[in-house]
Amino acid sequence: MLSCKRSLLSQIMRRKKKNKKMTRKKTLIRNQNPQLEEEETADEVEDDRGEGFSLKDSAPSYSHGVQPLGNLLLSSSACNSRNTGLGNLRILTDELVLDILGFLDGTHLGVLATVSKSFYVFCNHEPLWKNLVLEYIKGGFSFNGSWKSTYISAFYHYFPVLNNGSSGLEVRDFYSDYLFQSWLCASLEMKQEWLERDNIERRRGFSVEEFVLNFEEPNKPVLLEGCLENWAALEKWDKEYLIRVCRDVRFSVGPVEMKLEEYFTYADRVREERPLYLFDPKFAEKVPTLGSDYEIPVYFREDLFSVLGDERPDYRWVIIGPAGSGSSFHIDPNSTSAWNAVIKGSKKWVLFPPDVVPPGVHPSPDGAEVACPVSIIEWFMNFYGATRNWRKRPIECVCKAGEVIFVPNGWWHLVINLEESIAITQNYVSRRNLLNVLDFLKRPNASELVSGTRDRVNLYDKFRTAIEASLPGTIDQLVSKAEEKAAKEKKPSFWESVTDTKVGQFKFSFAS
Numbered sequence: 001m002l003s004c005k006r007s008l009l010s011q012i013m014r015r016k017k018k019n020k021k022m023t024r025k026k027t028l029i030r031n032q033n034p035q036l037e038e039e040e041t042a043d044e045v046e047d048d049r050g051e052g053f054s055l056k057d058s059a060p061s062y063s064h065g066v067q068p069l070g071n072l073l074l075s076s077s078a079c080n081s082r083n084t085g086l087g088n089l090r091i092l093t094d095e096l097v098l099d100i101l102g103f104l105d106g107t108h109l110g111v112l113a114t115v116s117k118s119f120y121v122f123c124n125h126e127p128l129w130k131n132l133v134l135e136y137i138k139g140g141f142s143f144n145g146s147w148k149s150t151y152i153s154a155f156y157h158y159f160p161v162l163n164n165g166s167s168g169l170e171v172r173d174f175y176s177d178y179l180f181q182s183w184l185c186a187s188l189e190m191k192q193e194w195l196e197r198d199n200i201e202r203r204r205g206f207s208v209e210e211f212v213l214n215f216e217e218p219n220k221p222v223l224l225e226g227c228l229e230n231w232a233a234l235e236k237w238d239k240e241y242l243i244r245v246c247r248d249v250r251f252s253v254g255p256v257e258m259k260l261e262e263y264f265t266y267a268d269r270v271r272e273e274r275p276l277y278l279f280d281p282k283f284a285e286k287v288p289t290l291g292s293d294y295e296i297p298v299y300f301r302e303d304l305f306s307v308l309g310d311e312r313p314d315y316r317w318v319i320i321g322p323a324g325s326g327s328s329f330h331i332d333p334n335s336t337s338a339w340n341a342v343i344k345g346s347k348k349w350v351l352f353p354p355d356v357v358p359p360g361v362h363p364s365p366d367g368a369e370v371a372c373p374v375s376i377i378e379w380f381m382n383f384y385g386a387t388r389n390w391r392k393r394p395i396e397c398v399c400k401a402g403e404v405i406f407v408p409n410g411w412w413h414l415v416i417n418l419e420e421s422i423a424i425t426q427n428y429v430s431r432r433n434l435l436n437v438l439d440f441l442k443r444p445n446a447s448e449l450v451s452g453t454r455d456r457v458n459l460y461d462k463f464r465t466a467i468e469a470s471l472p473g474t475i476d477q478l479v480s481k482a483e484e485k486a487a488k489e490k491k492p493s494f495w496e497s498v499t500d501t502k503v504g505q506f507k508f509s510f511a512s
């Protein structure tokens with residue numbers, strides 16, 4: 001079975017090169033990013049080989065035999081049971097069929113699954129059942145290997161379900177790129193070549209002044225080693241400890257709230273494209289012990305949003321997720337900078353500077369929304385290779401337990417957990433980015449852009465007034481410093497001015 005899946009893989013990779021949509025996307029990216037050069041062709045040839053992909057040992061077994069559409073060309077029957085079993089609905093795209101099925105409840109999905117092989121495959125699509133679980137059971141579910149069986153066991157205790165994630169039938173001659181891709185993304189191991197590039201600067205035991213001068217002031221990422229040595233969390237935080245101290249407290253997990261015990265059970269068993277991620281901004285208020293198990297590393301202690309007291313936007317999160325979970329490309333809120341400390345596990349980071357939009361990412365002109373590939377693994381499959389020959393390549397690293405990454409303001413970043421991981425992150429404003437943050441809060445569409453607080457529109461006035469009261473004159477000083485710096489950067493050097501004048505003179509005398 002596994003070797004059959006592997007041969008399908010190389011076929012889909014070959015087919016992808018010819019995909020017109022991809023080509024259109026690449027043209028778009030080229031327009032946005034002048035550093036994209038012709039060398040891209042080389043990537044496509046490389047991608048075309050489709051080599052080196054491997055499937056997780058624990059790949060989900062609910063593919064139901066779905067094959068990529070390209071395989072239809074090689075099949076002797078030339079019949080796609082996707083179409084024959086959908087009847088008149090066959091003209092709809094897979095996404096649209098699934099959108100329509102998304103309106104059904106569990107009973108109707110179950111009944112419709114018996115109509116044809118095609119409906120069987122569509123109605124067993126796990127994300128449909130995931131949505132039903134999250135809508136009807138919310139965070140109180142007990143995950144038992146697949147979303148469908150989790151749903152059925154919650155509502156129909158008497159109904160026999162397989163709870164090992166496998167669900168029955170393999171359908172022959174069903175070809176669909178969309179469904180295959182969804183299964184593939186849940187099943188792929190991270191490729192070695194996606195992990196091995198490590199070009200971030202690393203520092204150990206250096207002073208705050210050096211950090212400010214070399215990284216915070218020039219707004220450059222850095223990975224800090226050995227600065228969590230006195231964190232109790234590093235010693236204590238494992239599943240058992242966290243479950244014990246957090247008991248029945250519920251934490252934010254995507255659209256629902258879950259107890260840690262139930263979340264860890266889910267995280268242990270799940271194999272899906274976009275696992276639910278625990279990301280809670282109130283963890284230290286909910287369980288004060290968690291807040292006292294760590295301290296802010298010395299480099300990030302100046303945090304000017306603290307002048308707002310309880311009115312400051314959300315600023316600290318505990319983050320827990322299984323391998324494959326993570327954060328797709330985004331820029332951090334309110335133009336803040338951040339640090340992210342790994343307590344358990346490891347995270348792959350990819351960061352692009354503020355002036356380089358990552359391939360496959362399409363922010364709206366006002367910056368309020370960002371369109372991204374469906375999942376992080378899909379970004380690696382379809383877009384990672386595109387950056388290989390860019391002049392401005394991303395900064396990349398794997399951040400391991402005990403290490404901290406500094407994410408400067410405005411940088412795009414993507415993170416994927418390589419194993420089950422626990423981390424703390426904080427966003428902050430120091431004097432180095434105070435003016436950026438004030439500018440951001442003052443934007444005309446602040447009501448859409450500002451996040452982490454209810455009072456989005458008045459945040460600018462409140463923050464500015466609070467800074468003036470606690471640090472009088474600071475804003476004016478920073479403005480003058482910034483103006484001086486800008487003037488210095490603009491002023492032509494002696495040689496530039498001499499050359500310009502001479503060129504002008506020559507031209508003039510030549511013309512006369």
Ligand SMILES: O=C(O)CCC(=O)C(=O)O
Pocket residue numbers: 319326327332338340347413415423425
């Ligand atoms: O998933 C992670 O650990 C990264 C979190 C992140 O990017 C963020 O908090 O901005």
